[in-house]
Amino acid sequence: MINNNLQVYKNLKIIVTGSTGFKGAWLCFWLNLLDAKVIGMALKPEKGSILFDKLSLSKKIKQIYLDINNFKKLNQIIKKEKPDIIFHLAAQSVVSESYINPISTMRTNVIGSANILESVRLNKVKNLIYITSDKCYLNDGRKTTYSEDDTLGGEDLYSASKACAELTFEAYYKSFLLKGKKLSFTTTRAGNVVGGGDMKKDRIVPDVIKSLKNRTPLIIRSPDATRPWQHVLEPISGYLRLGELLINKKLSTSLKPNWNFGPNPINCKPVLQVVKEIITCWGEEKKINVIKSKKFKEAKLLMISNNKAKKELNWSPTLNFKETIKITVEWYKNCFYENKIEEITRKQIEYF
Secondary structure, rough: OOOOOOOOOOEEEEEOOOOOOHHHHHHHHHHOOOOOOEEEEOOOOOOOOHHHOOOHHHOEEEEEEOOOOHHHHHHHHHHOOOOOOOEEEOOOOOOOHHOOOHHHHHHHHHHHHHHHHHHHHOOOOOOOEEEEOOHHHHHOOHHHOEOOOOOOOOOOOOHHHHHHHHHHHHHHHHHOOOOOOEOOOEEEEEEEEEOOOOOOOOOOHHHHHHHHHOOOOEEEOOOOEEEEEEEOOOHHHHHHHHHHHHOOOEEEEOOOOOEEEHHHHHEEEHHHHHHHHHHHHHOOOOOEEEOOOOOOOOOOOOOOOOOOHHHHHHHOOOOOHHHHHHHHHHHHHHHHOOOOOOHHHHHHHOOO
8 A cells, every 4th residue: 555645636637538448437536536626538438338437437527538649639628628637548458459450559559649748748737647558568588577677669569559659758758848857757557457347358357257247158368378467456556656746746857757566476377367266256166268369469477567666656566466356356246236336446445
C-alpha cells in the first residue's frame, strides 16, 4: 500500500483518456471517490464491455466520446478544459487484435498517443502521465527483470506499437517538455493487469470467467507462458502516487521520466496456474483444454523491475498472487449474481 495523501486530487480538473476501458474506468471511479473533476475522453464502450456502465460513470464524470486519432476534436477539448493533469490510457490493448488490424493498432497506439503529446505541448498542460505497457521492452529471453533503462522494441505489432509510443514520448519530452527542475511529464509501464470488469476477448482471465459462467469449454493456448500478474488497483495506485508527486512538484528532472509499476517476482506465474486458481476461487470443477497455437507470437517470460518506484515513489505492490485472483473472482461473481457493482468496487478500493 502507498502511504500518501491522495486528497491532492480533490476539485482538480483531470482528463482521463480511455475512460470507457478497463483500467480507465477503475481510475475514473477512484478519482470520483476522491472528489476530482473528471473528464473522460474515449470511444463508446465496446460491445460486451460492462464496467463503465455498471459503475454509472456517465453520471459521475463528464464523458466525451471521441477517437484520439481525431486531433482537431481532441485538441479543442483539452484547450477548453485546461486540465491540471492528464492520464493517457486510451489504446488498442489486445495482442490478438493487432494481428487482425495492425494498421489501426499502430495508428491508435502511436499516432493517437502523439496527438495527446502535441496537444499537451500546444496547450501547455501542466502534468501528464502517459501509460503504455511492459510489452514495450525488447524481450531477449532473459529470466531476470526489465528495468526502465532496458532496450525498447517488439517482434509483434502490439509490442512494437508500445515501444514506438514510448520513443515518441521520449522525443517530445526531450524536444519540448523537459523544462525546469521538476518532473511534470512521465511514462509508465505495468505488467499483466487483471481485476473485475475486464471482458476483452483473448485475455486469459475474462476467457476463463466467461467459460465458468456460461458453462462452455475452457480452452487455453499458452499454458507455460509466465507473466507478472497484478490486480488493476496496483498500477492505478502507482499512477495516482506519481501524479500526486508531479502535482506537488516533488520529483526532480534528474530522474528519468519512465516508471515501471510491476508486481514482485513471486507474482510471476504460468498461465496454467492462473487458470487453476480462478477455478478454485470460483468453487466448481472445470476441465482445461490446451491447444497448440502458432497464430500469435508470445514471449515465454516477461518480468519488470519495480525497484525504481519503490525507491523514488515509496510505492510497492500490496496484493499477493492468491489475493489478486481471489478479489478478481469475487468481483465477477458479485456482478453476475448480486449486481452490486459500485458497492464491491468501492469496497475493493478501500480494502486495497
